[in-house]
Amino acid sequence: MRFDLSDLRLFANVVERSSISLVANDTCITAASASERIKHMELDIGTALLVRDKKGVRPTPAGMALLKHARTIIAQSERMKGDLAEYSKGLRGRIRLLSNTAGLSEVLPTLMAKYLMEHPAIDLDVEERQSHEIIEAICNGERDAGIVADFTPARDLELFPLTIDQLVLVVPKGHLFAPRTTIDFSKAIASELIGLLGTNALTEHLETQAAKIGGKIRWRVQAPNFLAVCGMVSQGVAPGIVSESAAQRASKTMPLKIVRLTDGWAKRKLSLCLQRGQERPLYLERFVAFVKREAKAAKA
Template sequence: MQFDLTDLSLFRHVVEAGSITHGAERANLALAAASTRIRNMEKSLGAALLLRTRAGVTPTPAGRTLLQHSRTLLAGVERLREDLGSYTGGLTGQIRILSNTNALTEFLPEALSAFLAGHPQVSIDLEERLSDEIVGLIAEGVGDIGIVAGTVETGQLETYPFRSDRFVLVVPHDHVLAARPGISFTEVLEHDFVGLDRASALQRFLAGKASRTGKPIRLRVQLRSFDAVCRMVEAGVGLGIVPETTAHRAARTMAIGTVDLEDHWAARDLTLCIRSLKELPASARQLVEHLRKGA
């Protein structure tokens, strides 16, 4: 059995992505090369590592064992790289962050920009996920740092306050709802919406809330940013749900209004979650402290 670090990193990416194609992209390998490596790993081991279906791939019992050891070994290599980096001019390494939509779009760009400017040899892998997914993935060791809604149960993870915000309804300035001080999510489902791509964490969250009411979201346009949502709302295409910070910034230059959402989940206290601060690589520990300073 001969697995190198590229094999182990690829296998971890494939399992976490649930797809050899997407795992190869994350590992910066061609699909053919990635598939060959996986087959050679299974041949060397003499057992299947992945169950392949039309929906993607999942690890076999042998694959789960390999995944666990791969994460441990790769984390050790990352710590070694950082420790040696102290002899070559500073911290090095890659930090994996899993974040919900709100934190990713509203608070992380400036915070990460400031951190990376001071740590030029550190890179960050940032992925958008639902808050409840993030908790499980951080506990499993998939990411170093998670940023989740404060309402999510985080179990045994260490947590720290990050930021506070809330979601609001954005409407054209002359819309019939513009004069309302507040409204429930169920009531606004009677209207057309513009929103983020259906695969985004926030859009999946809202779709889940809508499904519980029996009224699906009538999504007219799918966009890639909250600012674009606000522009479409201004044009009268539909209503939008965005963070209050985004809405107030957009309202300075756009003819839009905001209405408070009365649902309890609209208020968003954002929380940092990690497995153990003392077990994080040095660069990740410094990033946690950097993010906490702005809380």
């Protein structure tokens, strides 16, 4: 049997997204064409690779076996491209990065802008997920690296500390909680809150914590980012929960009061995680070195 790299990429993406049509749209081919290519792979192997139903597609046992090999081959191809990029400017590298909400909003914007300016031949593919989902994806080889909070067990992944993320309640001046400096999460969710959009990793994390204490968050409105949350809070709509660094920036131009959450899980160490003991392409090694250098400089 012979599969080219594009077929393996297509198959791996279809399994990860559980949809042939979504992957076909992203790669500018028709769903029928993508489905036909996978059917040819199944015919070549002599068994089904995907189970198709109303919810999308999922891999069969044979599909899972192929997925494991496909990820290995794709990773080897990326390593080859990265190493050869040292000799040929025509080849580029791409780092597939996952991040939780705090990393995406408070760490990556400045860090990635500087990195991309210093490394014009490297592209970044960034996606937001919850920390436990990131750990799983990195362990399975779905992505190259991730930014996670330390309350999620990292299994055998290699971790490089980046920064501390403290979650806070921001309230408008004059609010009932404005005189406070700290507050328990259980009291913070006693009133309506402004949050981030429902597909956001922090929103899911907060709702999970609320459920653990038998509570439920009543979202008055959900906004696309921390700045928008703080803006509505400052207008008196309702309190909101954001990263302390974002709240401090917003408080310089908005009438806000910052109240720290006292719960242990509200103060997290953010770290870059990667597979341990895996041979990495040169551009990924340099990315890790860059992140470590910048994290050290930030602490100095």
